[in-house]
Amino acid sequence: MPESSLDFLDFGERWVTRACAAALAGVSRQAVEVWLAHGWLHAQQTDDGVRLETDEVRAFLARREVAQTAGIRMATLARWIDADVAAD
Numbered sequence: 001m002p003e004s005s006l007d008f009l010d011f012g013e014r015w016v017t018r019a020c021a022a023a024l025a026g027v028s029r030q031a032v033e034v035w036l037a038h039g040w041l042h043a044q045q046t047d048d049g050v051r052l053e054t055d056e057v058r059a060f061l062a063r064r065e066v067a068q069t070a071g072i073r074m075a076t077l078a079r080w081i082d083a084d085v086a087a088d
Contacts (some may be wrong), residue, residue: 015051020044025061040074060088 018036020062022029032052035041041060043050 021052021057
């Protein structure tokens with residue numbers, strides 16, 4: 001049994017498509033598009049199209065899991081993180 005719900009992203013690929021990121025996260029591609037629009041994920045234009053870095057997807061999903069566990073919205077968590085970074 002995986003130790004974390006994010007272990008599914010340990011498949012050795014550095015870059016994934018938006019559709020692959022959606023499938024791995026168990027959400028629709030539209031959800032990934034919303035995350036990109038909010039700036040929670042960043043896409044990179046590559047020779048084979050638009051890709052997302054696997055480590056960034058993993059980190060985002062970990063933050064999303066924290067927000068869900070705490071019962072807060074992602075936007076609230078993002079503000080808290082930004083405020084903490086600004087304080088340093």
